[in-house]
Each structure stands twice: as structure tokens, then as C-alpha cells.
Amino acid sequence: MANSLNIVPAVPSARAPRGIVLLGDPNQPGTRVPWVDWEVEQNVWHSASTFRMRLPISALSDPINLNYILGTNPIQAQVYAGFPPNPDQYGTSDLQQLILGNVDSVNFDPSGRTVDISGRDYTSLLIDSKTFDRWANQTASQIATTLAKRHGLTPQVTPTTGLVGKIYEIDKIHDRHGTTEWELLTWLAGVYDYVVYIQGMTLYFGPKPDPKTATPYLIQWQNPDQNSAFFQANVLDLGFSRTLTVGKGVIVQVHSFNHKQKAGFSVTYPQGKAKGITPGTAKAPAQVYSYIIANLSQQDAQERAAKIYNDIIRHELKMNANLPGDNILVPNVMVQVSGTQTPFDSLYYVESVARRMSFDGAYRMSVRGKNHSLDTSVIPS
Incomplete structure (x- = not known):
């Protein structure tokens, strides 16, 4: 397939992935710290992305030492990954930022001589904040802009028309008074067929990718044929399931x-x-x-x-795959599966992408997706 985000078929090459973890005060650039392994899960639009990292206690030093990690709140974490031109000498400018957020929990393992840190991206700022504003005389895009600025985020918002108060008049099911700011934004995004998510310090509120025009990430499976006696794919493993509704x-x-x-x-x-x-x-x-x-x-x-x-x-199709890590596949792209010669050869909306890097397991990622849009609202019977 010529029109895809990734190169298919995959071209064998030597890989030298690198990662950087920064910790520190949210108002400072952050200090580079040693790590044993880390994982970043970028979730679909309605959820926060998360991170987890394991740090070796013996390698920690001032200013980010063990006492700082165990006794400081808040702590901002940043994770970068990529393939720098010089794998022996690189900085954050040579890599891509995967996540930026605050630490939620710290687990100290004195016997294993490690400290585990986990947290969420800055979606958590809106998830943890309730809103009692009525917003009746504002548009959805004005609300998104206001909430972004309230938390020091940069709004990248596509304008909407019509006051939200008119939408309240037809939505008799949900009371938005006292809901979280994030629930309000995801509800408004659903009303306008938008997506809302936070990447770094930017809040995005705008049209969702159109499967008819979006350039997909291609997962290609090849059954044995006259040229090869083996199954071939650009993934480490691939699985599917279906749900009958x-x-x-x-x-x-x-x-x-x-x-x-x-x-x-x-x-x-x-x-x-x-x-x-x-x-x-x-x-x-x-x-x-x-x-x-x-x-x-x-x-x-x-x-x-x-x-x-x-x-x-239609039968709901679900897909999951494990692949060598790259920085191309993210939740706001579509995944096209081809070559299985089954109904699972389809276009999928990404639910989540989890990336992991370690010194013994290299750079890997896993992806989950569905073959229909992920913003369905089900009324319980």
C-alpha cells in the first residue's frame, strides 16, 4: 500500500532507540534521571494518557535524589523516545516527547533498590476539577478555550457555532452541573463530532479524523504462498476478536x-x-x-x-498487535489491517498505544483498536 504513514513492507535495518526521562518542578525544564525501564500508554480521546517508570536508587543524584522523589509534591515527569542521529550523544531535541504530566504515586522498593513512579498527562488537571458553571451563553469552542487557559494549557480549538444553553434544552438525560471539566469537554466533543485530547501543554478540540481521507498506519499480514512457506507480517504478533450486538x-x-x-x-x-x-x-x-x-x-x-x-x-471487530516501537502510531490515526483474507481486514480506530523501553526488552509498542468510532453513548436498559 503506497499511501500509509509507515513503510510497508518493513525494511530490515539496525535500530538504536533511545529514551530520556526528566523529573522536577512543573515550572522548571526538568532534570535528566537514570531509568531501568518505562512505559507510556497514550489513550483514546476520552481518557488520560499514563506513564510508569522504574528508577535505580543507586544511580540517583542531586538534585533529583531519592529523598526528593519520596518527599516532593508535585513532581512533573517527561518521557522522550526516538532514534537520534548519534545514539551515543543525544538530547531531548533529538527525540520526541511522548508524555508530559504529574506524578500520582511513588512506590519505594528498598530490597530491590528501585523506586517506581506513575502518573497521568495533564488531562488529569481537568479530570480532577469539577465545574459548577452553567456555560449557557458560550459556545463549545469558547468553553474549551476557557478551560484550557484556566489550567495554563495552550488551546488549539476549532470554532463552533450555537450556544451551549440550547444543547442543554434537548439533553434531558445528563445534568452537567457539578460534572468534571473533562466530562463536560468530552460531552461537547461528542455533540459536535469532535475529538478532545491533550498533548504536552496543548489542548486540542476539533474534528475527528475522517476514515475516508485519513492516511492510515498499515499492518500487513501475508499468508504462505508460492514464494514463501512462512507467515510474514510487520508485527510481532496480531490478534482479533468480534462482538455480536x-x-x-x-x-x-x-x-x-x-x-x-x-x-x-x-x-x-x-x-x-x-x-x-x-x-x-x-x-x-x-x-x-x-x-x-x-x-x-x-x-x-x-x-x-x-x-x-x-x-x-455489523459485527464489532477488535484488533490488538505488538510491534517494534516507533513514534508514528498514535491514537489520532487510523490503522488499516490487510492480508489476513478475512473480515478482519478492515480500518480500525485506535483505542490506545502503549510504548515500553528497557535495556533488556528494547523498544516495543502495543496497539488496540475497533472498527467503528469510539464515542458511542449507551443508555443502560
């Missing part, structure tokens, strides 16, 4: 408010099954999927509900 019965509800027409409404699909269905009251075996999508006409909403329904009733 059609047997439970599926109902899709789309709620919208058209700001031009100044009218709110709801549609349900399939219409033949919709009689008497109200949010939160559907009983098993039906499973109700509810969406709030801004600025649709009645016809647009009906078409969107039908499309969502058709996506859901």
Missing part, C-alpha cells in the same frame, strides 16, 4: 438542535421499533445508543441515525 436488538436515537431554525427534536431508528421508546426506558433485549449532534435538520438527523445503526449492527 445485533442479537440484543439495537435502537439509535439522535437528538439535535438546529440553531438556524431554533428548534430541538429527536429521531429514532429503526422507526418500526421506535414506538414508545424514550431515553432511559428501553428494556432488554433492546440496547439504546443515544447521540446528541448539533445543527442537523430533521432529514439529516434521520440519515445520521440510520448510518450509525448500520455501523453498530
Whole structure:
């Protein structure tokens, strides 16, 4: 496949991955510290990314010594990884920052002579903060900008139209008063078919990748043929599973408010099954999927509900793979699997990418994905 983020088929080459861990005060650049191994998991848009690192006590020195790590709060952590031009002499400018965030927990192992540190990226600032603002007279993009600046983050926000108060009028299911700031932003992102995530010190709030136009990361599997008696792939291992939801019965509800027409409404699909269905009251075996999508006409909403329904009733496909580590595959790209000659040859939305580096296990990563968008909201029956 010519149009892919990664080179396929993979070209054999000598790899010299390197990593850097920085710790220190959040208002300072950070101090480089020795490490035994580390792991960074970059999660899908609605979750915080996380990190874990194991440090050798004997190699710690001032100013980031054992007492500093055990007795300081907050501690900011940064993890960098990549393939520097000179693997014997490199700095953070030669690598890519994988995560920036605060330490949540420290585990001291005096017998093993290590200290384990774990934490989350700066999504945690909004996850840990509740909002009691009503926001009725602001747009979603204005709210995202305000919350980003409130926590010292740089907003990279695509403007939206329409006041949030009008959306509250059609969303009778959820009370946003007293929710966390992150729950508010992820809800608004779902309404506008946006994604919201934090990378470094930047909050992104904008359109999600379009599977029709996005350049994918390609996972290529090759069965044995006349040229090779072995299975071949650009992954270390690859697995799939599927979930059947059609047997439970599926109902899709789309709620919208058209700001031009100044009218709110709801549609349900399939219409033949919709009689008497109200949010939160559907009983098993039906499973109700509810969406709030801004600025649709009645016809647009009906078409969107039908499309969502058709996506859901297909067998849900899940994919997981382990690969040599690189810095290309991230949650805001699509993964295309090809070559298995099964229905699992499909395009996948990435749920998470976990990277690990150690001196005995090299640089590895694992990825999980689904073949449909990850922002479905299910109303419990």
C-alpha cells in the first residue's frame, strides 16, 4: 500500500532507540534521571494518557535524589523516545516527547533498590476539577478555550457555532452541573463530532479524523504462498476478536438542535421499533445508543441515525498487535489491517498505544483498536 504513514513492507535495518526521562518542578525544564525501564500508554480521546517508570536508587543524584522523589509534591515527569542521529550523544531535541504530566504515586522498593513512579498527562488537571458553571451563553469552542487557559494549557480549538444553553434544552438525560471539566469537554466533543485530547501543554478540540481521507498506519499480514512457506507480517504478533450486538436488538436515537431554525427534536431508528421508546426506558433485549449532534435538520438527523445503526449492527471487530516501537502510531490515526483474507481486514480506530523501553526488552509498542468510532453513548436498559 503506497499511501500509509509507515513503510510497508518493513525494511530490515539496525535500530538504536533511545529514551530520556526528566523529573522536577512543573515550572522548571526538568532534570535528566537514570531509568531501568518505562512505559507510556497514550489513550483514546476520552481518557488520560499514563506513564510508569522504574528508577535505580543507586544511580540517583542531586538534585533529583531519592529523598526528593519520596518527599516532593508535585513532581512533573517527561518521557522522550526516538532514534537520534548519534545514539551515543543525544538530547531531548533529538527525540520526541511522548508524555508530559504529574506524578500520582511513588512506590519505594528498598530490597530491590528501585523506586517506581506513575502518573497521568495533564488531562488529569481537568479530570480532577469539577465545574459548577452553567456555560449557557458560550459556545463549545469558547468553553474549551476557557478551560484550557484556566489550567495554563495552550488551546488549539476549532470554532463552533450555537450556544451551549440550547444543547442543554434537548439533553434531558445528563445534568452537567457539578460534572468534571473533562466530562463536560468530552460531552461537547461528542455533540459536535469532535475529538478532545491533550498533548504536552496543548489542548486540542476539533474534528475527528475522517476514515475516508485519513492516511492510515498499515499492518500487513501475508499468508504462505508460492514464494514463501512462512507467515510474514510487520508485527510481532496480531490478534482479533468480534462482538455480536445485533442479537440484543439495537435502537439509535439522535437528538439535535438546529440553531438556524431554533428548534430541538429527536429521531429514532429503526422507526418500526421506535414506538414508545424514550431515553432511559428501553428494556432488554433492546440496547439504546443515544447521540446528541448539533445543527442537523430533521432529514439529516434521520440519515445520521440510520448510518450509525448500520455501523453498530455489523459485527464489532477488535484488533490488538505488538510491534517494534516507533513514534508514528498514535491514537489520532487510523490503522488499516490487510492480508489476513478475512473480515478482519478492515480500518480500525485506535483505542490506545502503549510504548515500553528497557535495556533488556528494547523498544516495543502495543496497539488496540475497533472498527467503528469510539464515542458511542449507551443508555443502560
